[in-house]
Amino acid sequence: MQTKSITIRLNDILHRKELSSTESRRKILSLFFNSNDALTHGDIEKEVGHKYDRVTIYRTLQTFEEKGIIHAIPTADNAILYALCKDCTEGHHHDDHVHFICTACEKTICLDDVVSPKIELPKGYVADNVQVVINGVCKECQS
Amino acid sequence: MQTKSITIRLNDILHRKELSSTESRRKILSLFFNSNDALTHGDIEKEVGHKYDRVTIYRTLQTFEEKGIIHAIPTADNAILYALCKDCTEGHHHDDHVHFICTACEKTICLDDVVSPKIELPKGYVADNVQVVINGVCKECQS
DNA sequence: GTAACTGCAAAATATTTGCATCCTT
DNA sequence: AAGGATGCAAATATTTTGCAGTTAC
Numbered sequence: 422m423q424t425k426s427i428t429i430r431l432n433d434i435l436h437r438k439e440l441s442s443t444e445s446r447r448k449i450l451s452l453f454f455n456s457n458d459a460l461t462h463g464d465i466e467k468e469v470g471h472k473y474d475r476v477t478i479y480r481t482l483q484t485f486e487e488k489g490i491i492h493a494i495p496t497a498d499n500a501i502l503y504a505l506c507k508d509c510t511e512g513h514h515h516d517d518h519v520h521f522i523c524t525a526c527e528k529t530i531c532l533d534d535v536v537s538p539k540i541e542l543p544k545g546y547v548a549d550n551v552q553v554v555i556n557g558v559c560k561e562c563q564s
Numbered sequence: 565m566q567t568k569s570i571t572i573r574l575n576d577i578l579h580r581k582e583l584s585s586t587e588s589r590r591k592i593l594s595l596f597f598n599s600n601d602a603l604t605h606g607d608i609e610k611e612v613g614h615k616y617d618r619v620t621i622y623r624t625l626q627t628f629e630e631k632g633i634i635h636a637i638p639t640a641d642n643a644i645l646y647a648l649c650k651d652c653t654e655g656h657h658h659d660d661h662v663h664f665i666c667t668a669c670e671k672t673i674c675l676d677d678v679v680s681p682k683i684e685l686p687k688g689y690v691a692d693n694v695q696v697v698i699n700g701v702c703k704e705c706q707s
Numbered sequence: 708g709t710a711a712c713t714g715c716a717a718a719a720t721a722t723t724t725g726c727a728t729c730c731t732t
Numbered sequence: 733a734a735g736g737a738t739g740c741a742a743a744t745a746t747t748t749t750g751c752a753g754t755t756a757c
Contacts, residue, residue: 441711441756462746474714479747481712495638495697499722499746521689532689538681540696545703546664546675552697553683554638560688584731586737605721617739622722624737642721642747 427451438488445473449481450490458528459494459502459520489513494520494529495552504531519553525562570594581631588616592624593633601671602637602645602663632656637663637672638695647674662696668705 431447431454440446452460452468465478482503485491494502507515519535522528537551574590574597583589595603595611608621625646628634637645650658662678665671680694 443712443756445713475746476715476748477713493640495640497636497638497644497695499642499644501640501642519683519685521685524692532686535683535685537696538683540662540678540681540698542662542664542678542698542700543675543703545706546698546700547706548698548700549667550699552640552699553680554695554697555683555685555689555691556693556695557685557689557691560686563688563690584736586731588738618721619723619740620738627737 427454434490438490440484440488445469445477446481446485448473449478450485453491453503453505458530459504461500461502463500494531495554496522496529502529504529507533517550519555521555521557521559523559523562524556525558528559530559570597577633581633583627583631588612588620589624589628591616592621593628596634596646596648601673602647604643604645606643637674638697639665639672645672647672650676660693662698664698664700664702666702666705667699668701671702673702 428447431450432442434450435442435446448469449465452465462478462482465482466475469478482491486493486503489506491503492506494504496502504520507518517537519532519537521530521532523530537553540548540551542548571590574593575585577593578585578589591612592608595608605621605625608625609618612621625634629636629646632649634646635649637647639645647663650661660680662675662680664673664675666673680696683691683694685691
């Protein structure tokens with residue numbers, strides 16, 4: 422049975438991060454797995470309706486980010502976007518891939534295979550990580 | 565007299581963008597000229613105290629951004645940072661330089677001379693603009 | 708059983724809107 | 733004088749905090 426094995430997988434992820442496997446966490450985590458694009462707090466709230474408290478969603482996203490399950494994507498407007506991490510560990514994110522924001526469908530996508538470039542900085546500056554966000558038109562929206 | 569010539573310069577910028585030159589706009593614009601790093605709404609509010617209404621600051625920042633006087637810098641936390649534009653026109657920003665966020669002094673700096681790299685995207689994706697935000701330690705904060 | 712997690716209430720903070728008044732041109 | 737800009741009040745939205753009750757392990 423498909424559903425059961427997914428639940429096991431979610432349990433597994435949570436336990437590896439030393440988080441207890443609760444219904445709300447499994448549900449929110451599954452939303453990320455079922456979505457190709459990044460999600461905001463608002464997106465999640467819309468999806469789950471009043472099933473879970475808004476505060477729980479805030480706390481869950483924060484916990485997931487701290488534990489390296491999801492990462493925040495910088496955007497110029499005020500919404501914090503989150504997406505699944507590939508290889509992040511607690512307290513240390515390795516999301517050195519490019520994020521693509523489509524101006525047509527408004528979706529934000531992790532281009533996991535496109536790594537951030539090395540950038541030559543002026544003398545005295547030391548880079549820790551490089552975040553790249555590209556605006557444009559995505560594959561799906563090309564006419 | 566120095567002060568007067570600065571005022572003239574601010575007037576000039578505002579008039580070129582077809583904005584009337586008001587005290588609050590000149591003040592806020594001058595803050596950007598006097599700051600090396602990017603500013604948030606909150607920074608500006610702190611600087612001007614209760615001299616101008618909070619709403620005026622919101623509206624001024626929005627107007628400045630629309631007119632291409634300042635640009636918003638994407639960050640992963642919830643604060644929108646603004647910095648002066650170099651060559652932006654109304655409705656079209658050309659801020660293809662790198663932004664540097666120092667993890668020590670927390671300042672965000674426009675590296676105007678470091679341009680965003682060309683990035684090879686997967687088939688079907690078309691880039692409009694490339695935003696690069698680098699976290700690290702800035703020149704001033706190197707021990 | 709116990710520590711961790713959630714829901715509820717409420718506080719704190721941030722942002723937007725409408726409208727009357729004032730200022731720039 | 734006229735249109736645009738500001739200030740104030742208030743509505744709305746967002747995020748945080750404390751605490752009591754519930755759940756996972």
